[in-house]
Amino acid sequence: MSNNRKKRNALLENLAAAGAPAPTTASSMMTANRALRSARDAVDAHQVWTLDPSQIEDTRLADRIDPEDVADLRDAIDANGQTVPILVRRLPDDPDRYSLIYGRRRLEAIRLSDKVDKVRALVANMDDDSALRAQISENMARRDLSFIEKALMARSLVQSGFGNQSQVAEVLTVTKSSVSMAISIVETLGEDLARRIGAAHGVGRPRWERLSRAIQDSGADTAHLTEIAHDARDKANIEIIRNPDLAEEIDISLRALEAVEKAVGTGAQPAKPPAPKTPQRAQPLSLAGRKAGSLKRGPKGLTIALEDGPFSDWLESEAQSVLTELHDRWLKSGGHS
Secondary structure, X not given: OOHHXXXXXXXXXXXXXXXXXXXXXXXXXXXXXXXXHHHHHHXXXXXXXXXXXXXXXXXXXXXXXXXXXOHHHHHXXXXXXXXXXXXXXXXXXXXXXXXXXXXXXXXXXXXXXXXXXXXXXXXXXXXXXXXXXHHHHHHHHHOOOOHHHHHHXXXXXXXOOOOOHHHHHHHHOOOHHHHHHHXXXXXXXXXXXXXXXXXXXXXXXXXXXXXXXXXXHHOOXXXXXXXXXXXXXXXXXXXXHHOHHHOOOOOHHHHHHHHHHHHHXXXXXXXXXXXXXXXXXXXXXXXXXXXXXEEEEEOOEEEEEXXXXXXXXXXXXXXXXXXXXXXXXXXHOOOOO
16 A cells, blocks of 8 residues: 555544544444545545535535534634545535535635635545534544533434434444333424533533423423524624623633523532531641641641752652551550551
8 A cells, every 4th residue: 555545544543533522332333434444445435535615515414503613723724724624425416516524614724715616525435424423423533522412413313214213322322221211312402402502612401401300390481482592692793892891701601501401490510618617727837946847637637838949859758667657656655547
């Protein structure tokens, strides 16, 4: 195999497997790799093509709720070029046009760029089913889809006729019961409410399940809750506009989730009160009549702080033997280990 061919193979392998979580079983390993391996094998001679972004359509299954900001990625591509190709396939009725399989953020970044006007792409010969499996596997490998995004994806896959819950569970490398629970939560909330709340990264199944049960128990109108979520998002966006420095601190979808939780009488589990702190007692230490440091007892134990100098250097090197000697003296004085 030529060096160029090896490089192209390695490039595609890295594209497919970057960031993939280690499968827990042989079966999940096979499932996670099958679609990406098919994508690799289907690529036209592993050649990287240069395409006009306008030639590429994105008609894929929606796998994200909140559109991601691609400004940083655009700046990186402007500065360094596009290092990782996207994956597309030819449209059967128009060989000069393509359908995106994965790489949406890279494609959008280049569309927004004033410096880069072509997108580097691998072109695969794949049917609808294989393309969808490749998209799902690539998204799962990135490990950044939230619980509710995965739940919406699972429901869409079942509704689209992709497969039953067991087959969807296999593709998503989760259990069938997980898929059933996720779909049940989405159906209770309704897709409009789930999408209006947003991705809520970091919020797992238990909190979404509590909200789902609260909606069922209270008989809350999900259309009204959707309006509440919308208002909460608007307020969060206005807050960010007024104070851009808060952009990194405010999670807009989390604000929407909290507003809906409040409306139906549930919320995140209250935080446990912090354990009372043990009052610290600082005791000055001296050597040869001069201050040498301090001894302090705190919640985590006893701390001796010595001023930097030759003695502290020596004590650092002899700490274990000195501690052992002191411990022996304590035992001889009647202490119990």
